[in-house]
Amino acid sequence: MAAIQTPDEISTLVARLEGEKCASLEVLGINSLKSLSPMPGALTGETIECTKVDDRRFTVTTDSHQVEFDLQRTGKVLWLSSAQPYAVTGGASRPTVRLILANGQGLDLTEPGRTKRIAVTIRVRG
Structure with a gap:
């Protein structure tokens, strides 16, 4: 079993989004998106604008939204030097979440097994 990422490791990766x-x-x-609107x-x-890490959760704040990602026990953040929209390919496991940046980079949130526990909640800032 792969080692669980520490909050410091997660923080180093998500800070690159700022x-x-x-x-x-x-x-x-399936069932990872916990909000219906937006x-x-x-x-x-x-x-x-900024990112914040609190244990196995991190928040990404944009111009008008806050997105909370809960990695639960086994979720992992992977940096992508070249990110494309996900397409089904043989042998590759599907990420639970993919964030693609305008510069072509991005990150995947992955987890082992078929039961997906990573949670994503999107809120309008206000």
Whole structure:
């Protein structure tokens, strides 16, 4: 079993998002999106102002939204130097969440097994 990422490791990865524009947020895990409105497409074109990590949860704040990601026990953050919209490919496991930046980079949130526990909640700032 892979080692669980520490909050410091998670913080180092998600801090790279700050100042970048969001191209898209794909929530690919069934039942992972815990909010109905706004939808992930609302983040397209927004600048990521800041990130905050609290244990196994992290928050991404954009121009007008806050997105909370809960990695639960086994979720992992992976940086992508070249991120594309997810497409089904043989042998590769599907990420639970993919965030693609306008600069072509991004990150995946992954977890082992078929039961997806990573949770994503999107809120309008206010």
